[in-house]
Amino acid sequence: MTSRTRTAPAPAHESGDLPVSRPDASTVLADPEWWRTAVIYQIYPRSFADANGDGMGDLAGVTARLGALQELGIDAIWLSPFYTSPQKDAGYDVADYCDVDPLFGTLTDFDAMVEAAHARGIRVIVDIVPNHSSDAHPWFQAALTAAPGSAERGRYLFRDGRGTAGELPPNNWASFFGGPAWTRIVEPDGTPGQWYLHLFDSSQPDFDWTNEEVHDEFRRILRFWLDRGVDGFRVDVASSLVKAEGLPDYHPGDDDEMPPYEGRAAVHDIFRDWRRLLDEYPGERILAAEAWIKPLARRADWVRHDEMHQAFNDVLNFWDASALRASIDGALTAFGSVGAPTAWVASNHDGIRTVTTLMFTPAERAGGVGPRTTGIPSYDQSIPRARAMAMLMLALPGSAYLYQGEELGLPEATDIPDAARQDPTFFRTEGEQYGRDGCRVPIPWESEAPSYGFGTTDASWLPQPEIWGRLARDRQQADPDSTLNLYRAAIALRRERGLDAGELEWLPGYAADVLAFTNADVTVLINTGAEPVPLPAGEVLLTSTPHDFTALTALTTLAPDTAVWIHA
Numbered sequence: 001m002t003s004r005t006r007t008a009p010a011p012a013h014e015s016g017d018l019p020v021s022r023p024d025a026s027t028v029l030a031d032p033e034w035w036r037t038a039v040i041y042q043i044y045p046r047s048f049a050d051a052n053g054d055g056m057g058d059l060a061g062v063t064a065r066l067g068a069l070q071e072l073g074i075d076a077i078w079l080s081p082f083y084t085s086p087q088k089d090a091g092y093d094v095a096d097y098c099d100v101d102p103l104f105g106t107l108t109d110f111d112a113m114v115e116a117a118h119a120r121g122i123r124v125i126v127d128i129v130p131n132h133s134s135d136a137h138p139w140f141q142a143a144l145t146a147a148p149g150s151a152e153r154g155r156y157l158f159r160d161g162r163g164t165a166g167e168l169p170p171n172n173w174a175s176f177f178g179g180p181a182w183t184r185i186v187e188p189d190g191t192p193g194q195w196y197l198h199l200f201d202s203s204q205p206d207f208d209w210t211n212e213e214v215h216d217e218f219r220r221i222l223r224f225w226l227d228r229g230v231d232g233f234r235v236d237v238a239s240s241l242v243k244a245e246g247l248p249d250y251h252p253g254d255d256d257e258m259p260p261y262e263g264r265a266a267v268h269d270i271f272r273d274w275r276r277l278l279d280e281y282p283g284e285r286i287l288a289a290e291a292w293i294k295p296l297a298r299r300a301d302w303v304r305h306d307e308m309h310q311a312f313n314d315v316l317n318f319w320d321a322s323a324l325r326a327s328i329d330g331a332l333t334a335f336g337s338v339g340a341p342t343a344w345v346a347s348n349h350d351g352i353r354t355v356t357t358l359m360f361t362p363a364e365r366a367g368g369v370g371p372r373t374t375g376i377p378s379y380d381q382s383i384p385r386a387r388a389m390a391m392l393m394l395a396l397p398g399s400a401y402l403y404q405g406e407e408l409g410l411p412e413a414t415d416i417p418d419a420a421r422q423d424p425t426f427f428r429t430e431g432e433q434y435g436r437d438g439c440r441v442p443i444p445w446e447s448e449a450p451s452y453g454f455g456t457t458d459a460s461w462l463p464q465p466e467i468w469g470r471l472a473r474d475r476q477q478a479d480p481d482s483t484l485n486l487y488r489a490a491i492a493l494r495r496e497r498g499l500d501a502g503e504l505e506w507l508p509g510y511a512a513d514v515l516a517f518t519n520a521d522v523t524v525l526i527n528t529g530a531e532p533v534p535l536p537a538g539e540v541l542l543t544s545t546p547h548d549f550t551a552l553t554a555l556t557t558l559a560p561d562t563a564v565w566i567h568a
């Protein structure tokens with residue numbers, strides 16, 4: 001039997017305020033290539049921390065909790081939208097791109113948050129939503145009262161309808177949220193009028209990016225936030241800003257081409273222009289694309305040297321070793337071919353939380369996981385895969401995105417009653433799809449506090465499940481076996497061992513349901529199969545199983561649904 005050694009990660013400090021062993025803030029922030037290897041933590045402001053107790057998270061809440069993120073060891077935060085918005089799509093419907101919605105605070109709160117984050121060596125990325133605005137945006141309101149063909153209508157995609165009296169939508173496109181992608185307006189004189197395009201909810205009209213005024217406006221918005229010190233932008237729907245000329249019908253399967261509202265060549269000119277603008281600013285400010293383009297080889301177009309820095313790779317949300325291996329290879333090859341890092345994503349505010357998602361096949365979870373889903377495994381049955389997935393993602397070279405609560409091992413909230421649901425997807429599909437509320441529930445900080453420490457009162461904009469008490473951060477901080485401490489140890493080791501800047505090499509000789517590779521001086525094994533796998537020789541650095549450290553020294557096999565990092 002091979003003898004093994006291992007040091008348990010020290011439990012995190014109770015206050016969440018312990019300085020971590022990293023260079024000081026100014027050194028960290030000076031690194032020009034930081035984005036190639038950064039661990040970036042997504043904050044969903046509605047659900048992160050609520051400083052004023054109204055049940056909705058806010059920017060002051062973020063500032064107050066930054067210590068916990070510094071302690072986790074992340075490099076940057078990305079905040080989903082906090083701009084002025086009617087909140088029809090949780091803030092991805094922006095009415096004023098250059099102000100903070102009173103729900104979340106003020107611009108002064110924003111500045112204080114950026115300053116506090118930078119003081120801790122944490123960069124700040126904000127979301128920008130250029131495909132569409134809110135219907136409450138002054139431009140859209142002006143378009144509604146202006147005439148067809150006017151300059152006001154020309155900022156959006158208004159068209160006459162088809163049919164004898166314009167009663168049919170201009171084309172056959174469907175909204176990503178269900179239902180048609182067109183809504184007909186009533187003209188100011190009371191007659192049925194033109195239609196406008198909305199790839200998402202009807203409250204989110206698409207801009208017309210062939211209009212130079214739209215380009216100018218977004219340059220102004222980028223500068224507004226860059227001048228306030230942001231380190232970059234996550235670009236919403238970065239694949240769809242430009243639509244095919246003439247807005248033709250979409251016939252899926254006609255050929256291998258993308259839909260007429262995705263991946264048009266001219267979209268890249270926009271981001272080249274934005275890149276030049278960002279490069280005028282000191283420090284390396286970044287653009288990260290949300291571009292769900294397939295195949296991955298095409299997605300790499302977004303990260304060519306003169307465009308964006310990163311594009312998300314959402315390839316880590318299923319539990320199938322062969323498919324994972326192929327996806328990882330595909331991403332590394334595609335992004336490597338243009339000299340860009342991969343930006344790995346296991347979960348975000350749009351998907352089912354990892355703990356739950358990995359227990360279902362994509363077909364089984366297609367409509368979401370909720371009250372009517374049968375056979376939802378227990379938490380204890382579900383958490384091992386998510387922990388192993390964390391160790392897979394953090395062992396891969398490149399940048400990694402964590403979605404708030406992922407580090408706590410939060411499961412999907414599957415018991416939200418219909419009456420409490422807020423996601424437009426739920427309503428536009430008449431409940432056929434649960435939508436995304438289950439991953440957006442306010443997160444737990446203290447197990448015994450009102451709203452589990454999310455805020456100062458019991459208020460929470462979505463109901464929190466009881467298991468939040470067990471998974472609250474304070475409970476996990478002191479427990480060396482907790483998921484929080486697993487993430488903390490993996491993030492630290494990943495940097496220390498150079499996995500983030502390393503190279504992956506698959507190891508031969510393992511069964512098809514085992515992922516086995518080396519990166520830097522670490523051997524990584526993930527067992528997705530049903531049988532234990534013998535471990536190779538070497539010092540065990542980390543395992544995903546909660547364990548007693550004495551037993552670990554005698555560990556010879558890797559159990560199903562677990563992962564291990566071994567010093568090769």
Ligand code: NOJ
Pocket residue numbers: 089092093129200236237290349350
């Ligand atoms: C992608 C965002 O992540 C999602 O939350 C939003 O609903 C759509 N884009 C529309 O902005």
